Amino acid sequence: MNEKIKKAGVIGYPIAHSKSPLIHDYWIKQHGLNASYEAIDIPPPNLEERVHDLVDQGYRGFNVTIPHKQAIMMLCDDVDTLAEKVGAVNTVIVKEDGSLFGTNTDVFGFVENLRSAAQGFGYGWTIAGGPALVLGAGGAARAAVQGLINEGVPEIFVANRTFDKAKDLESMSPLVVKAVEWDKRDIVAGRVNFIVNTTSLGMTGQEPLEIDLSGCHEDAVVHDIVYAPLYTDLLKQARAHDLRIVTGIGMLLHQARPAFHAWFGVMPDVTETLEDLVL
Numbered sequence: 051m052n053e054k055i056k057k058a059g060v061i062g063y064p065i066a067h068s069k070s071p072l073i074h075d076y077w078i079k080q081h082g083l084n085a086s087y088e089a090i091d092i093p094p095p096n097l098e099e100r101v102h103d104l105v106d107q108g109y110r111g112f113n114v115t116i117p118h119k120q121a122i123m124m125l126c127d128d129v130d131t132l133a134e135k136v137g138a139v140n141t142v143i144v145k146e147d148g149s150l151f152g153t154n155t156d157v158f159g160f161v162e163n164l165r166s167a168a169q170g171f172g173y174g175w176t177i178a179g180g181p182a183l184v185l186g187a188g189g190a191a192r193a194a195v196q197g198l199i200n201e202g203v204p205e206i207f208v209a210n211r212t213f214d215k216a217k218d219l220e221s222m223s224p225l226v227v228k229a230v231e232w233d234k235r236d237i238v239a240g241r242v243n244f245i246v247n248t249t250s251l252g253m254t255g256q257e258p259l260e261i262d263l264s265g266c267h268e269d270a271v272v273h274d275i276v277y278a279p280l281y282t283d284l285l286k287q288a289r290a291h292d293l294r295i296v297t298g299i300g301m302l303l304h305q306a307r308p309a310f311h312a313w314f315g316v317m318p319d320v321t322e323t324l325e326d327l328v329l
């Protein structure tokens with residue numbers, strides 16, 4: 051008997067560069083599932099029509115990437131509070147009645163990656179152990195800030211080139227999140243337990259991220275969500291100062307886990323083999 055194939059995918063525009071098919075295909079094979087995961091190119095004007103097509107074709111759900119992460123919220127019948135707080139949906143689950151449920155797994159990916167990295171540090175560092183500095187104020191920054199709020203970080207400084215965008219993030223938790231001037235990032239870096247770059251700076255082909263980590267506390271952890279290159283100049287500088295680092299690939303892998311679970315009923319693991327495959 052041919053059991054019906056469970057279908058999922060990722061929608062974006064352009065989508066060819068997406069690593070998600072590689073990740074989900076690996077888990078589909080690993081768990082021997084009768085399932086598929088495809089990259090689906092959807093130009094913005096066709097979003098609504100094409101999403102309805104996917105529902106008609108029996109898709110169990112899909113990931114959502116640039117530029118649809120905000121627009122998809124309007125098409126969802128229900129969006130959970132986490133996605134609402136982040137202001138973006140990156141995962142859609144098609145319910146049995148064909149309605150669309152939107153959530154955001156980037157927050158989970160961000161926190162799980164940090165937790166798993168912290169286990170390897172061999173000293174008592176915790177995410178909530180002190181203030182944090184977030185560089186950037188875009189969609190990735192919002193997911194990171196929400197993750198830090200959920201973990202109970204006492205003070206979160208957000209430094210962004212455009213100060214007003216950093217200021218906007220304060221409403222996520224007014225007593226905890228504080229916008230700081232981009233020019234003050236070196237000083238603030240010296241006062242925190244954790245630093246994360248969520249900007250595109252330092253990515254292959256982009257401008258470098260200029261920051262001075264020489265004043266950092268010796269226990270501070272430095273994380274870059276950029277994963278191409280894996281060891282960015284920020285992480286190299288952190289290592290040169292003997293600071294602990296967390297690379298960006300783990301967030302990408304961990305954010306995929308709850309989506310896979312929601313569509314296919316199995317919570318997959320992040321392994322070194324998967325990491326090597328994606329890199």
Ligand code: ATR
Nearest residue numbers: 186187188189190191210211212215248249250257
């Ligand atoms: P994402 O959703 O991936 O976070 P985004 O919303 O476009 O992408 O955000 C990109 C971030 O990188 C922003 O914080 C942006 O700063 P601005 O808000 O001032 O645009 C930051 N960024 C991009 N290029 C930058 C540069 N040359 N110098 C400083 N920050 C930069």
